[in-house]
Amino acid sequence: MAVTIAVLSQKGGTGKTTTVRSLHDVLERVGLDVLSIDADPQGNLSDYFDVDPTAQPTLGEVLAGQARAIDAVHGQVIPANLGLAEAELVLAGKIGREVTLRNALRDVKRRHDVILIDCPPTLGLLTVNALVAATHALLSTQAQHFSLQGVEQAMQIFDLARDTLNPELELLGVLLNIANMRTRHARETLVALQERFPGKVFDTVIRQSIAYAESAERARPILDYRAERGADYIDLAAEVLDRLGMSERASRLDEVRRETLPPRLLEAMP
Ligand SMILES: Nc1ncnc2c1ncn2[C@@H]1O[C@H](COP(=O)(O)OP(=O)(O)O)[C@@H](O)[C@H]1O
Numbered sequence: 050m051a052v053t054i055a056v057l058s059q060k061g062g063t064g065k066t067t068t069v070r071s072l073h074d075v076l077e078r079v080g081l082d083v084l085s086i087d088a089d090p091q092g093n094l095s096d097y098f099d100v101d102p103t104a105q106p107t108l109g110e111v112l113a114g115q116a117r118a119i120d121a122v123h124g125q126v127i128p129a130n131l132g133l134a135e136a137e138l139v140l141a142g143k144i145g146r147e148v149t150l151r152n153a154l155r156d157v158k159r160r161h162d163v164i165l166i167d168c169p170p171t172l173g174l175l176t177v178n179a180l181v182a183a184t185h186a187l188l189s190t191q192a193q194h195f196s197l198q199g200v201e202q203a204m205q206i207f208d209l210a211r212d213t214l215n216p217e218l219e220l221l222g223v224l225l226n227i228a229n230m231r232t233r234h235a236r237e238t239l240v241a242l243q244e245r246f247p248g249k250v251f252d253t254v255i256r257q258s259i260a261y262a263e264s265a266e267r268a269r270p271i272l273d274y275r276a277e278r279g280a281d282y283i284d285l286a287a288e289v290l291d292r293l294g295m296s297e298r299a300s301r302l303d304e305v306r307r308e309t310l311p312p313r314l315l316e317a318m319p
């Protein structure tokens with residue numbers, strides 16, 4: 050059964066989609082069979098994977114009960130489009146609305162090692178569905194004013210999902226994303242997060258770089274586009290694999306580093 054990680058935050062622009070695309074890529078490079086699911090009607094993740102915008106069926110049809118999840122896999126992703134917003138509205142009026150994604154994913158969970166779910170920028174029904182379908186949650190946050198409150202709100206939804214419908218759900222970690230660690234504010238945010246969520250904040254901080262937006266625009270994973278800018282995601286993958294108890298896979302990341310990073314960066318590493 051696939052380890053299923055929902056990547057969420059209480060708002061947009063915190064790097065969720067980029068995290069899913071980049072982790073997908075790195076985990077694949079260590080030999081895991083990865084499937085990503087776009088649970089945001091904006092379809093940014095689908096674009097990042099360069100899925101044909103007319104591809105059918107999508108997650109919307111799956112949640113509407115009109116298609117099987119297996120048939121909605123296009124390449125390595127179950128894509129989404131604006132139709133997902135409509136599917137969410139229809140879903141809201143149905144019995145079992147919170148468990149629809151979990152039930153729909155049963156078959157695909159047997160076929161992959163890891164499933165990553167990219168949540169929308171709201172803590173609504175789609176995010177709840179993702180948390181109920183997941184084994185783990187990864188909370189992404191940017192160092193901004195009120196970011197701690199944002200993480201608290203996402204944690205409340207996490208607790209709700211765990212306490213009601215998914216008792217096995219685990220908090221994989223809290224990620225400080227799109228950070229400029231030269232600013233005092235970002236450093237203070239990291240400390241505040243560590244104090245509030247002891248042992249849960251990833252040591253890896255994803256540093257800010259324009260290369261991510263460029264890589265998304267070109268629909269290429271960061272390690273393909275500008276590897277030295279994406280090195281943080283190799284470090285994050287190492288922590289993720291360790292926390293999942295898959296350390297033997299993490300040891301393969303050295304090879305990924307050697308294959309992708311420029312020599313001067315490798316020399317600087319411990
Ligand atoms: N580490 C980063 N540094 C700078 N920009 C980033 C970084 N990660 C993502 N971005 C950019 O920030 C914007 C929001 O990121 P995205 O992953 O789409 O967030 P979300 O899915 O939470 O809305 C996008 O334009 C993306 O390319």
Ligand SMILES: [Mg+2]
Binds near residue numbers: 065066089168
């Ligand atoms: Mg997104």
